[in-house]
Amino acid sequence: MQPFLSSIDTWIFDLDLTLYGPEANIMAQVRDRIALFVERYFQIGSDEAHVVRHTYWKKYGTTLGGLMAEHQLEPHGYLDFVHDVDMSLLQPAAGLRALIEALPGRKLIFTNADAPYAERVLAARGLDNLFEDIFDIHRMKHMPKPTPASYDALCAELAIDPSGALFVEDSAHNLAPAKALGMTTIWVNYDAETDSSDTEHFVDHEIADLTEWLSAIHSLESTT
Template sequence: MSADPALARFADIRAWVFDLDDTLYSSHTGLFRQVGDRIQLYLQQFLSITPEEAVEVRRDYYRRHGTTLRGLIVEHGIAPDAFLDFVHDIDHSPLDPDPELVAAIERLPGRRFILTNGSLSHAERILARIGFDKPFDDIFDIIRADFLPKPNPDTYARFLGQNGIDPATAVMFEDLPRNLEVPKSLGMATVLVVPRGTSDVPLEAWETSANAAHIDHLTDDLGAFLARLGPLG
């Protein structure tokens, strides 16, 4: 175990929970920006609106519903599978294998999970590209969540319940501060993954700095952070 006392709690962690997009890979790849562009295009086509209007609708749905998909389900009753297939139809070539991260996660004791607002098929494509060979005990996607995205408390409860996870021995890794508030309130340790070279907590314009109270650790290099933990278990 690392000699850093701030990391002492990780010796007791037995459930390692990771977000997917912009967490298990760097946001600098632009991969999730591709998803964002596809979301914009879907909104333009489905609602017959301009690109500028699509930006505003996406921002509004994100704030009020958690994701664009949830907003479209609630307000327009769309078929979610078609939406997910459309927005995840992206070019994965910018994403390179990350053997250091793969090795670091495979060394973790206990169980390892993905909790994502994306789809299972999207997650599987990302993980294969990074170089993972099924080291995760479960991939809990937006479909399993009944299309209720993080940070909805019911989604965390469903995920923890289905996997029999004790929050007191679990940690959540996320790139969005708002998605760490519920895990922290449940007793989980929290780690915010920020873009490389970043040292501040990134916040949306409508969020407040109070979100930082829900963040135990911040890192701009997930693989290096996990390696700092040293031998565990």
């Protein structure tokens, strides 16, 4: 593993399933809230609502994208509803905070969620007031990752030189546009059985745990 700290000046983190693990069950709650919103919006049954949710997600990248494109939905109320989830399973992560805090340079969040929800997640994890900025779905003009234009907007608005930036994500396909821009890419792959052979051209490093990996690179740098 090559030293990172001297070559990276901007550390970009995804939020969900990157700054916490799948055991917190947050995303399952969000998916259920999305389906419930769809059920009520269209006055349809639960099973049909999940089909609509999944169909829009596959076609537009998010269910919200489909609702906006095909039904002119106003996004703020939708996001407030689907993000009204129980954060109690998220535990403070003092070790992770210390490791991120010790990284040299800028620390940013790049998320398909909105900033108010991201702030709640960060607070629950004890990671609040740690990141310079949260580049959220509204600032992406509701074009979610992996839409390349949103990566361009992130870099332009926040004056990021991609060659000195590192992006950490749990969704491998979201790393492809970052790699195309010249970022170093880190895939947090919680499923050790997932075949990663088709990601080799845009994933620089595959890890299983963010805290362990950050600890390792800090240790590596201290001995070089």
